[in-house]
Amino acid sequence: MECTYTTVKQAIIALAQPERAILVARFFKTAPGQYGAGDQFLGLSMPQQHEVAKRFKALDPFETERLIHDPYHECRMVGLLIWVAQFKKAGRSQQGAILERYLANRQYINNWDLVDVTCPHIVGQHLLTNDRSVLYDLAQEDHLWSQRIAMVSTLALIRKGQFSDTFALAEILLPHKHDLIHKAVGWMLREVGKRNSDALEEFLHDHVRDMPRTTLRYAIERLDPGRRKYYLTL
Numbered sequence: 001m002e003c004t005y006t007t008v009k010q011a012i013i014a015l016a017q018p019e020r021a022i023l024v025a026r027f028f029k030t031a032p033g034q035y036g037a038g039d040q041f042l043g044l045s046m047p048q049q050h051e052v053a054k055r056f057k058a059l060d061p062f063e064t065e066r067l068i069h070d071p072y073h074e075c076r077m078v079g080l081l082i083w084v085a086q087f088k089k090a091g092r093s094q095q096g097a098i099l100e101r102y103l104a105n106r107q108y109i110n111n112w113d114l115v116d117v118t119c120p121h122i123v124g125q126h127l128l129t130n131d132r133s134v135l136y137d138l139a140q141e142d143h144l145w146s147q148r149i150a151m152v153s154t155l156a157l158i159r160k161g162q163f164s165d166t167f168a169l170a171e172i173l174l175p176h177k178h179d180l181i182h183k184a185v186g187w188m189l190r191e192v193g194k195r196n197s198d199a200l201e202e203f204l205h206d207h208v209r210d211m212p213r214t215t216l217r218y219a220i221e222r223l224d225p226g227r228r229k230y231y232l233t234l
Contacts, residue, residue, distance in 0.1 A: 005066035008056045012074050015052070017043035028073070028111055035144065035180065036111050044074045046117075053081035061086075065101060068108050076108055080118040087122050099126045103134070110145050112180055119149045124156025132165055139172045144180065147173060151184040158191045166192055167203050174210055186218025194222050201227070208234050 021043030028036045044052075059067075059082050067079030080102075087098045102109075102122050109115055127135065138150035151173060154166040170185045193200035200219065208216065208231055220228045 003056055003059055003063070005059075005063040005070075008052065008059060008063075008067060008078060009070065009072075009075055011052055011055070012044065012049075012072070012078060013042060015042070015044050015048050019043070020045075024073075028113070035178075039073050039111065040071050042072055042074045049074055049077050050081060053078045053085060057082055057085040061097075061101065065105065068105050073111065073114075076110075077114055077117070080109065080114060084118050084121045087125065095126055098122060103138075106143075106146055106149060109149065112148060112184075115145055115148045116152050119153045120155040123149060123153040127153065128156060128160060128162075135165060135169060136172070139169050144178055147176065147181055148184050151181070151188055154188055155191060158188065158195065161195065163192050163196065163199055170203070171207070174207060174212070174215070176212075179214060182212040182214040183218060186215035189215070189219035190221050193219065197223065204231060 021041040024041045030036045030039045064079045067075045135150045138146040166188050
């Protein structure tokens with residue numbers, strides 16, 4: 001049987017859990033005025049979405065892009081997971097093409113889970129050996145999800161002991177007004193601290209008084225209790 005967008009969507013719909021979908025839609029803030037306003041859910045679990053993506057990992061790029069344009073959140077997630085799987089097996093030029101498609105479609109990568117589960121494995125992984133200016137372009141955009149992609153993509157760099165871009169992007173995004181950026185910045189700083197607490201504390205020394213409280217709490221979560229108390233009292 002030919003593998004198409006329709007084939008994959010049918011496989012996803014077959015796993016729908018309507019009652020769970022109602023709860024998930026609330027969790028991802030889909031009410032009017034919230035960050036996920038208007039998004040639609042079928043109620044699949046993440047393991048189910050990973051399994052579908054694994055089954056259809058050879059899906060044609062055009063058909064995958066159709067999934068990423070789908071109104072159902074789980075279809076977009078499966079499409080993005082297919083790109084992650086393809087990126088891991090691709091050669092250098094193919095990886096570049098996947099990255100371009102990923103960034104060109106970021107208007108559809110429009111919730112924090114879609115960003116967090118995929119961008120380190122495509123954007124971050126690609127930038128380990130390529131120019132990183134795209135991260136700064138994304139961070140400067142007036143687009144919440146592009147800014148979160150910029151920050152969370154640095155997780156791939158952090159895992160290789162490279163912290164400078166995380167700190168530079170954190171400085172750019174510290175004044176941001178949205179809680180989802182506060183959390184993303186704090187999360188990445190915490191990831192740095194797990195590997196090098198001195199580097200994290202040097203950054204905190206310079207910026208703690210300018211940090212949103214949410215960012216600070218995330219960043220210091222793995223420090224010892226005495227150090228956490230110290231930063232919270234500043």
